[in-house]
Amino acid sequence: MIATKAVSHAGGALSARILGLSAGLLTAVVWVSSILFGLYILAFYGGALRAGQPEAWNETLPRLYEPETLAASIGIGAHFAAGGILLVLGPIQLLAPIRRLAPSVHRWMGRVYALCALIAGLGGLTFIAIRGTVGGLPMSIGFALYGALMALSAFQTARFGIARDLERHRAWAIRLFALAIGSWLYRMEYGFWTIITGGVGHTANFQGWFDVIMDFFFYVPNLLVAEAFIRAGRPRAGSSTRWLASGALLVAAGYLALATWFFSLHIWAPGILRFT
Numbered sequence: 001m002i003a004t005k006a007v008s009h010a011g012g013a014l015s016a017r018i019l020g021l022s023a024g025l026l027t028a029v030v031w032v033s034s035i036l037f038g039l040y041i042l043a044f045y046g047g048a049l050r051a052g053q054p055e056a057w058n059e060t061l062p063r064l065y066e067p068e069t070l071a072a073s074i075g076i077g078a079h080f081a082a083g084g085i086l087l088v089l090g091p092i093q094l095l096a097p098i099r100r101l102a103p104s105v106h107r108w109m110g111r112v113y114a115l116c117a118l119i120a121g122l123g124g125l126t127f128i129a130i131r132g133t134v135g136g137l138p139m140s141i142g143f144a145l146y147g148a149l150m151a152l153s154a155f156q157t158a159r160f161g162i163a164r165d166l167e168r169h170r171a172w173a174i175r176l177f178a179l180a181i182g183s184w185l186y187r188m189e190y191g192f193w194t195i196i197t198g199g200v201g202h203t204a205n206f207q208g209w210f211d212v213i214m215d216f217f218f219y220v221p222n223l224l225v226a227e228a229f230i231r232a233g234r235p236r237a238g239s240s241t242r243w244l245a246s247g248a249l250l251v252a253a254g255y256l257a258l259a260t261w262f263f264s265l266h267i268w269a270p271g272i273l274r275f276t
Contacts, residue, residue, distance in 0.1 A: 015242035019232055022249035029253045030181065031091030033260035037184045038087030040268040045080045047275020060187075062134045062206075075126030082120035086180040089113050093173065107161070110173075114158040117176055121150030135206035135215060142215030149219070150179050171230045178226035179219055186218035188259040191267070225252060 048056040054073070057064040065073050092098060093113055099106045124147040133139040153176035160169035193199070193210065201210025225248050232245035 015239040015246070018246045019242045019249075022246040022253070023229065023233075026249045026253040026256070027091060027095075029256045029260065033256055034087040034091055034181055034184060036260065036264055036268055038084045040271050041080055041084035041087070043275060044271040045077070045084075049077070051275055062204075063131070066131070069131050072127045072130035075123045075130065077123070079120050079123035079127065082116040082123065083180070083183055085116045086113065086120060087184060089116070090177045090180050093177070110161060111158070114154045114161075114176075117154035117157075117180060118151055120180075121147040121154065123147075124150075133206075135211055138212045139206060139215045145216075146179065146182060146219050149223075150176070153179055174226050174230055175223060178222040182219035182222060185222065186214065187267075188256075188263060189214065189218060191263060192259065225249070 044060075045057060048054055054065045057076075064076055067073075089109055089112065093106065093109055125144060128140050128144050128147070133143055153172055156172040157169060157176050160166075160172060163169075190202070193202070201208045201213075203211065228241075228245045228248055232242045
């Protein structure tokens with residue numbers, strides 16, 4: 001009996017350690033990648049405005065900028081600007097040493113982060129309400145749900161932080177970050193799909209079968225991985241839950257590392273240099 005408990009305890013300690021290492025690896029990859037993408041967003045979209053070429057936005061997705069619907073363009077511009085800040089600040093907010101050694105910095109950055117998430121969500125919803133999306137009703141529904149979840153997660157993160165309910169604050173912060181990286185993953189996933197399949201299921205008006213899947217796929221799996229990580233990190237979580245969560249985190253880290261290398265070389269670096 002004692003030996004069985006000892007083995008069980010050792011297995012639980014090992015699974016917890018592997019979960020921590022997997023989470024650390026994924027955080028490191030996400031940190032590097034999201035900062036690079038955030039800089040690309042700020043440099044490309046902000047640089048296009050500064051250069052008087054807002055129509056360059058349409059190179060990444062059709063109809064982002066149309067001068068006849070200025071309010072929608074302002075909304076999507078706010079979405080991009082706030083999203084870029086989210087990607088730069090998000091990984092810093094996840095660092096335990098910052099939370100432990102500089103709690104005031106964490107709180108102030110958290111307020112900026114939550115505000116930017118709210119602006120990003122509402123900016124996207126404004127764009128959809130005024131102009132809709134190029135992909136029609138499925139894209140409008142998928143993207144509107146994404147924006148609403150961003151706004152909700154930002155509100156809940158701030159709410160539980162103010163209430164000092166740290167467990168729920170942490171859970172909602174993880175969900176918020178999983179959503180914040182959605183626009184970055186959207187571009188990555190489309191890029192890899194085009195390379196691997198030649199763009200099967202994708203049409204110029206973003207209404208093909210693959211486009212409809214992508215209207216939701218760029219953020220729903222992120223939330224599932226985030227939820228697995230949240231549950232695995234709880235004290236009462238079993239070893240099997242931790243092992244499964246670790247596997248998911250390692251697969252995500254490998255995918256993102258490969259994607260970061262490819263997109264940095266072929267898209268982000270050229271985009272940053274274009275308007276700088």
